Amino acid sequence: MESKCSSEEEAQAQVDIWKYVFGFTEMAVVKCAIELRIADVLESHDGRPMTLPELSSALSCSPPILYRIMRFLIHRKIFKEIRVGQESTGYVQSPLSRLLMKNGDNSMVAFVLLESSPVMLAPWHGLSARALATGASAFTAAHGEDVWRYASANPAHNKLINDAMACHARVAMSAITEIYADVFKGIGSLVDVGGGDGTTLGILVKKCPWIRGINFDLPHVISSAQNWDGVEHVGGNMFEKIPKADAAFLMWVLHDWGDDECINILKKCREAIPGDTGKVIIAEAVIDEGEEDTFKDVGLALDMVMMASHGQRKREDF
Ligand SMILES: C[S@@+](CC[C@H](N)C(=O)[O-])C[C@H]1O[C@@H](n2cnc3c(N)ncnc32)[C@H](O)[C@@H]1O
Numbered sequence: 001m002e003s004k005c006s007s008e009e010e011a012q013a014q015v016d017i018w019k020y021v022f023g024f025t026e027m028a029v030v031k032c033a034i035e036l037r038i039a040d041v042l043e044s045h046d047g048r049p050m051t052l053p054e055l056s057s058a059l060s061c062s063p064p065i066l067y068r069i070m071r072f073l074i075h076r077k078i079f080k081e082i083r084v085g086q087e088s089t090g091y092v093q094s095p096l097s098r099l100l101m102k103n104g105d106n107s108m109v110a111f112v113l114l115e116s117s118p119v120m121l122a123p124w125h126g127l128s129a130r131a132l133a134t135g136a137s138a139f140t141a142a143h144g145e146d147v148w149r150y151a152s153a154n155p156a157h158n159k160l161i162n163d164a165m166a167c168h169a170r171v172a173m174s175a176i177t178e179i180y181a182d183v184f185k186g187i188g189s190l191v192d193v194g195g196g197d198g199t200t201l202g203i204l205v206k207k208c209p210w211i212r213g214i215n216f217d218l219p220h221v222i223s224s225a226q227n228w229d230g231v232e233h234v235g236g237n238m239f240e241k242i243p244k245a246d247a248a249f250l251m252w253v254l255h256d257w258g259d260d261e262c263i264n265i266l267k268k269c270r271e272a273i274p275g276d277t278g279k280v281i282i283a284e285a286v287i288d289e290g291e292e293d294t295f296k297d298v299g300l301a302l303d304m305v306m307m308a309s310h311g312q313r314k315r316e317d318f
């Protein structure tokens, strides 16, 4: 059956296609804003607007180039421009630009730097080859080894991953401990399997001080993890043995793996917890096919990241 488009739809398509033609510019310019520390400098101006000469001098940037960068970011509502006196305008922060401050609350800087790193971008060029073949992930095709092996041999990339995961952990754990507080009642010890740098458990133990935390991850991740009160770090391989605890927690781990590997991880969790009272708590992004939820775009993008990086798909799809 032929589907007819209205002339308005066709006109809109002529506009929309440019979003994809120039899609990469958003990530690139946001990364540039982070590197220049635009949000940090504006924040240190005590909420007062900064004019172009003031901002370019504080950042040691060329004013005409900074003007164009700011025009782009303001159009996308990342920063705001307000009137200063009769003649001039100045730049100020927005809720979005505050997430681009290096040490801001809920900073997403580390996540942007991971996703825009050359190591992460290379596999995207092999996505169609991945769809046509049944072998390794696009990451392995691009770099010759899987993400975790690559990270263990490249400390700078390992840090990018762990810092990015910590960004997500801070946001996710503040919501999880608020909304699902009851899940953690009565748990004496909890092992976070693939827990990264321990941020997740650091936050959990602070909110639920009756829990003794065991942060379990690959040895190269544990060797650079930070210290957290009430959290012990253990290095190892979750496919071999997971430290014993009353409960096992898995966040953003199962979606990295295929079905057979997930079954093996879950079996190892089963061996680590008490047979009668043990709990396995799983925190994952869910794509709900039926409903339009606020984070649907993010979930679908994350699914593509899984496909490019690990070769997996979100499990609830099938
Ligand atoms: C996507 S990250 C999630 C980190 C953390 N759970 C979070 O949500 O912030 C997956 C973690 O699994 C860890 N991992 C991968 N293979 C592992 C293995 N065989 N044994 C233990 N941890 C592993 C990685 O090092 C990484 O820290």
Ligand SMILES: O=c1cc(-c2ccc(O)cc2)oc2c(O)c(O)ccc12
Residues within 6 Å of the ligand: 114, 119, 120, 139, 147, 161, 252, 253, 255, 256, 305, 309
């Ligand atoms: O957003 C990501 C990114 C990665 C990732 C990190 C480093 C690489 O060299 C490739 C991919 O991995 C993720 C992941 O495993 C996950 O569970 C969620 C998000 C991401």
